[in-house]
Amino acid sequence: MFVVAFGEAADELAHYVAEDHAWTGILGFAFAVFAISWAWISYSWFASAYDEDDWVDRLATMVQMLGVIILALGLPEIFDSFDHGETLDNGVVVAGYIVMRVPMAFQWLRASRHDPARRAAHRTYFWAILVAQAGWTALVFLSLPIRTTLLLTSVLFAIELTGPFLAQRRKGGTPWHPHHIAERYGLLVIITLGEGIIGTVASLSAVVHGPVGWSLEAALVALAGTGLTFGAWWMYFTLPSGHVLRMHRERPFFWGYGHIVLFGSLAAVGAGLHVAAYYLEDHTEIGAVGVVLSVAVPLAVFVLMLYAIYSVLMQERDPVHTGLVLGTAAVLVLAVGLAAVGVSMAWCLVVLALAPVVTVVGYETVGHRHQEAALIRMNRSGTATG
Numbered sequence: 001m002f003v004v005a006f007g008e009a010a011d012e013l014a015h016y017v018a019e020d021h022a023w024t025g026i027l028g029f030a031f032a033v034f035a036i037s038w039a040w041i042s043y044s045w046f047a048s049a050y051d052e053d054d055w056v057d058r059l060a061t062m063v064q065m066l067g068v069i070i071l072a073l074g075l076p077e078i079f080d081s082f083d084h085g086e087t088l089d090n091g092v093v094v095a096g097y098i099v100m101r102v103p104m105a106f107q108w109l110r111a112s113r114h115d116p117a118r119r120a121a122h123r124t125y126f127w128a129i130l131v132a133q134a135g136w137t138a139l140v141f142l143s144l145p146i147r148t149t150l151l152l153t154s155v156l157f158a159i160e161l162t163g164p165f166l167a168q169r170r171k172g173g174t175p176w177h178p179h180h181i182a183e184r185y186g187l188l189v190i191i192t193l194g195e196g197i198i199g200t201v202a203s204l205s206a207v208v209h210g211p212v213g214w215s216l217e218a219a220l221v222a223l224a225g226t227g228l229t230f231g232a233w234w235m236y237f238t239l240p241s242g243h244v245l246r247m248h249r250e251r252p253f254f255w256g257y258g259h260i261v262l263f264g265s266l267a268a269v270g271a272g273l274h275v276a277a278y279y280l281e282d283h284t285e286i287g288a289v290g291v292v293l294s295v296a297v298p299l300a301v302f303v304l305m306l307y308a309i310y311s312v313l314m315q316e317r318d319p320v321h322t323g324l325v326l327g328t329a330a331v332l333v334l335a336v337g338l339a340a341v342g343v344s345m346a347w348c349l350v351v352l353a354l355a356p357v358v359t360v361v362g363y364e365t366v367g368h369r370h371q372e373a374a375l376i377r378m379n380r381s382g383t384a385t386g
Helices: 003-017 022-049 055-084 089-112 116-142 146-169 180-206 216-236 241-247 252-280 288-314 319-340 345-352 355-381
Strands: none
Touching: 003 022, 003 055, 003 180, 003 252, 022 055, 022 089, 022 180, 022 252, 055 089, 055 288, 055 345, 089 116, 089 180, 089 241, 089 319, 089 345, 116 146, 116 180, 146 252, 180 216, 180 252, 216 252, 216 288, 216 345, 241 252, 241 288, 252 345, 288 319, 288 355, 319 345, 319 355
């Protein structure tokens, strides 16, 4: 269900970028990605620690799934508000968010009854959720100007993010499982990548089944989309997340929170491919350079955040990474530059699909040995804590 919401947000982003309203799309997409990702992250960390899987847990999960659907249905109004509204029309999104988060607060209260030794952590989660939801509800009824709403929204985001930090670092924490949580994050990465391909295929279908039919450009966009998806998948799973989190349970925060950017950037790559399909239909207000940038920019964000997460997780800086990042940047710049001098948009996307290959080749030839050596040093210097 969460990935359905990602798909809706990506569709809206693609629409506004294609209409040359990029900032509207970016603001709405950022708002949506945080709301979707944070609800999923909160649920996943709870499930990793307390996966009761009884009838109460299943009903609470079902209610949260309903909340995701409501949130997704309210996303178009969010984007429209950023486009030309004076206030943020977030009533439906907040309603969906409350439907998701109130059962989550109930689950933490339930956990505090069954695991009294960690009750302080559970209550911290509970109150952080309730205070934030009260704030979200108040924003709906206050109908403040968008800028004021965004300022207050940043405060509520801070409350949402601070609650788990205090619970885990100051209140005793919860018994989350490192390999389980790493697997859950990896699965959402895969599903998010798949959602991008689905959106692209749906858009290309309108092209190839229309008056023009199959063309070389349509085939190249499909090839580029597949290559980008495969390359991003390969890149992501070079992270030794489960192993490091098992050794160092104090390192999950940047890793976990940084995934909000990873999820969003991957969904935005799919949106960019969707824009490329719009371009083939002649349904865009932007040129080839803008289309290529709509894929290149989120891909660059994904690459930079992935390397940042790796560096913080391993607490090491590998000189090879500098070369790989620069090599990736060169491919991205080349693709945009080719579009600027008139090379076909589709061929530029094919060049762009080579960007993840830089990291993949670097890892498979040299990087994996560096990583293995770093993990060995880590094993020697510390004792597994989970």
